Amino acid sequence: MPSSNSRCNKSLSECHVTLASPFFAQEHPVATFSFRPACAFPVWQPVAAVRPAMSAPWWQWVASTDSLTARLINAGGERRFRVRLLRQEVGMPRLDEAQALGIAPRRYAWLREVALCVGDSPWVVARSVAPLTQLQGQHLKRLGERSLGSWLFQQPDLVRGPIEASTCQPRFAYPQDDKARSRWGRRSVFQHGGLSLLVQEHFLTTMADDLGLPSR
Numbered sequence: 001m002p003s004s005n006s007r008c009n010k011s012l013s014e015c016h017v018t019l020a021s022p023f024f025a026q027e028h029p030v031a032t033f034s035f036r037p038a039c040a041f042p043v044w045q046p047v048a049a050v051r052p053a054m055s056a057p058w059w060q061w062v063a064s065t066d067s068l069t070a071r072l073i074n075a076g077g078e079r080r081f082r083v084r085l086l087r088q089e090v091g092m093p094r095l096d097e098a099q100a101l102g103i104a105p106r107r108y109a110w111l112r113e114v115a116l117c118v119g120d121s122p123w124v125v126a127r128s129v130a131p132l133t134q135l136q137g138q139h140l141k142r143l144g145e146r147s148l149g150s151w152l153f154q155q156p157d158l159v160r161g162p163i164e165a166s167t168c169q170p171r172f173a174y175p176q177d178d179k180a181r182s183r184w185g186r187r188s189v190f191q192h193g194g195l196s197l198l199v200q201e202h203f204l205t206t207m208a209d210d211l212g213l214p215s216r
């Protein structure tokens with residue numbers, strides 16, 4: 001059983017890992033995250049288009065349209081579910097994110113990056129983006145370490161757009177003591193009360209190992 005100071009309980013400053021990015025060739029003593037850019041510009045495809053390359057157990061996760069939070073809690077059984085907030089700030093969405101949201105590039109957005117942990121393992125890392133101009137009245141900024149899904153799936157007018165999938169690695173940093181990598185990434189845009197919210201989730205190898213999921 002991992003120690004109590006495992007990666008999901010460590011403070012962010014304790015998540016000391018080697019930056020594996022080509023831009024950080026050497027161990028970076030003050031670094032807190034690993035970063036492995038595998039796709040400079042990620043390729044997102046409709047989830048149905050990648051189904052032939054995806055095993056049935058993974059399809060149950062990647063193509064599901066209900067709350068991932070609820071699924072993770074259920075799959076974790078007795079193990080504690082935890083949202084680890086990595087970053088939440090106002091910034092610029094990436095080009096593919098702006099395109100997915102249908103907004104012009106270089107428009108300020110609300111950015112949130114989390115690790116969804118079951119027990120001591122980060123199973124999913126996620127990055128959510130919403131245009132800042134659409135956030136009036138939303139309580140997203142005060143979410144903290146409550147799951148975004150716990151709020152989102154309470155909205156009666158919620159509409160989820162089509163799910164797209166990718167095998168690209170996350171382009172944001174997340175704690176990776178055991179060199180966890182993304183097995184599958186997915187994204188979709190949620191609409192609620194004039195808000196468009198892009199949610200991008202990456203299912204990690206730690207989740208595959210803990211659940212005995214196939215490699216793809």
Ligand SMILES: C=C(O[C@@H]1C=C(C(=O)O)C=C[C@H]1O)C(=O)O
Pocket residue numbers: 066067068069070083112113114116124126127128146147148149150152199201
């Ligand atoms: C959209 C959901 O919320 C989850 C929780 C997130 C968060 O807290 O930032 C981000 C992505 C999701 O995996 C969900 O549970 O389906």
